[in-house]
Amino acid sequence: MARVARVAPAAPRLLPAALLLLLLVAAGQRAAGAPVVAELRCQCLQTLQGIHFKNIQSVKVTPPGPHCAQTEVIAQLKSGQEACLNPAAPMVKKIIDKMLNKGSSN
Template identity: 80%
Template sequence: MARAATATASCAPRLLRAALLLLLLVAATRRAAGAPVVSELRCQCLQTVQGIHFKNIQSVKVTPAGSHCAQTEVIATLKNGQEVCLNPEAPMVKKMIEKMLNKGSSD
């Protein structure tokens, strides 16, 4: 009987580790599937485009440079749901941001 109790006691840490690992994997999978862009602690835009026609843009999100990323990021959500990183230095993108800021200040 003592031998069975010892065997059960030695399996408990393994089961606890396995359960913890499983919990972490499930949490990581859920986070990857629906994680908001903002919570990332790194740059989101690895490549940028110079511009997209205004008619195709549904919304624009501007993330200023910070500890997560050394550059300002401009992410446009298109009407088809696709997200595109725009070059914040492109003249068209600068005009778009300026219009957004002016529109927000006139409300």
């Protein structure tokens, strides 16, 4: 009788190599400046119509994207707290305009 050599399936050996390759590709994209989304959901569940300009330290405007379908305006207050503002409110539009002009005048 002829002996048949058993060959172990290749899949178990390829799995760690494929996983390593996937991790290297992901790390390369991250290092190349691909945006990293910190939150995969909207941060603002409720918004304010406005807040007094003197209480605001900075404003961050996040455009719609895969994390959230709406524009989000988050004001960092001088007290250290954050407040979500309604981007469609007239007062908020004025605040954003003031902050943009303040940043360009420095």
